[in-house]
Amino acid sequence: MTFQKFISQKNEEAMSHDKEESAVILLLEHVTGFETNSLYMKMNEEISEELVNKFNEIFDRYLNNNEPIQYLIGYSSFYGRDFTVNSDVLIPRFETEELVENILYRYDDYFKGQKIDVCDLATGSGCIAITLALEEPNMTVVATDISKDALNVAKINNEKFNAGVKFIQGDMLKPLGNRKFDIFVSNPPYIPDSELVDSLVKDNEPNIALFGGSDGMKFYNIILSGLKNHLKKNAIVAFEHGFDKKEEMEKLIEKYFPNSRHECIKDLEGKDRMTFIYLGDLK
Numbered sequence: 001m002t003f004q005k006f007i008s009q010k011n012e013e014a015m016s017h018d019k020e021e022s023a024v025i026l027l028l029e030h031v032t033g034f035e036t037n038s039l040y041m042k043m044n045e046e047i048s049e050e051l052v053n054k055f056n057e058i059f060d061r062y063l064n065n066n067e068p069i070q071y072l073i074g075y076s077s078f079y080g081r082d083f084t085v086n087s088d089v090l091i092p093r094f095e096t097e098e099l100v101e102n103i104l105y106r107y108d109d110y111f112k113g114q115k116i117d118v119c120d121l122a123t124g125s126g127c128i129a130i131t132l133a134l135e136e137p138n139m140t141v142v143a144t145d146i147s148k149d150a151l152n153v154a155k156i157n158n159e160k161f162n163a164g165v166k167f168i169q170g171d172m173l174k175p176l177g178n179r180k181f182d183i184f185v186s187n188p189p190y191i192p193d194s195e196l197v198d199s200l201v202k203d204n205e206p207n208i209a210l211f212g213g214s215d216g217m218k219f220y221n222i223i224l225s226g227l228k229n230h231l232k233k234n235a236i237v238a239f240e241h242g243f244d245k246k247e248e249m250e251k252l253i254e255k256y257f258p259n260s261r262h263e264c265i266k267d268l269e270g271k272d273r274m275t276f277i278y279l280g281d282l283k
Helices: 003-016 022-032 036-040 049-064 069-073 094-110 127-135 148-161 218-230 246-256
Strands: 075-078 081-084 116-121 139-145 166-169 181-186 231-240 261-266 272-279
Touching (some): 003 022, 022 036, 049 069, 069 075, 081 127, 081 148, 094 127, 094 231, 094 272, 127 139, 127 148, 139 148, 148 166, 181 218, 218 246, 246 261
Parallel strands (some): 139 166
Antiparallel strands (some): 075 081, 231 272, 261 272
């Protein structure tokens, strides 16, 4: 059987079980060790029985046990790097890559190569903090999370990529002490408690990292209410949030940072996904 026919067959199996077809390519890349481009160049070649068996061993669990493919293979790609993930951390999403990219753009615009201090709050797997530290060596990055188990995963990733991020355990802003930052970023839990969530997500990913109170705004309110003491005079605050929370974010900014400038940025799907706040002389 050729790779092409095998993929087609497995895509049909995935669809028949209401699973994502994208898992087929991801898993095949994992068992073959090929990157996507290399895999597609082999479409007309025969797939070995050994690879089929390796694939099916994991794929059968994916079909029947309601487990995310990323947890089954132990990693998830983020900004071109394979981050270790397990059930103690959220699986990194593409929208969060866009958040990182927009932070890097604004670092270039406003800080222009200066050495700065950055905080990533509720870091989870550490994907935001580690990526920022690797992509911009002039950033000294601190990351926090309330979950000791999540920080253990983040530290594994930090060592894996030799990123030099410092991790601190604690609830929201409490572990930061008197530290002040030039850039503050957070992708906190923001799903409203009553919102229906796919069982693949709700039953596997840590609920503490998913749900953000009755309206999904609990942690933004906590952060913004106490953030002023942790920001330098000229600073950027960057949030990822629910696509329908633009107005709620603006109300919180008007309440806690009335003299700031802010903008809501759409993701590649055209949804209002990120809000940036500019403080001091950043214009």
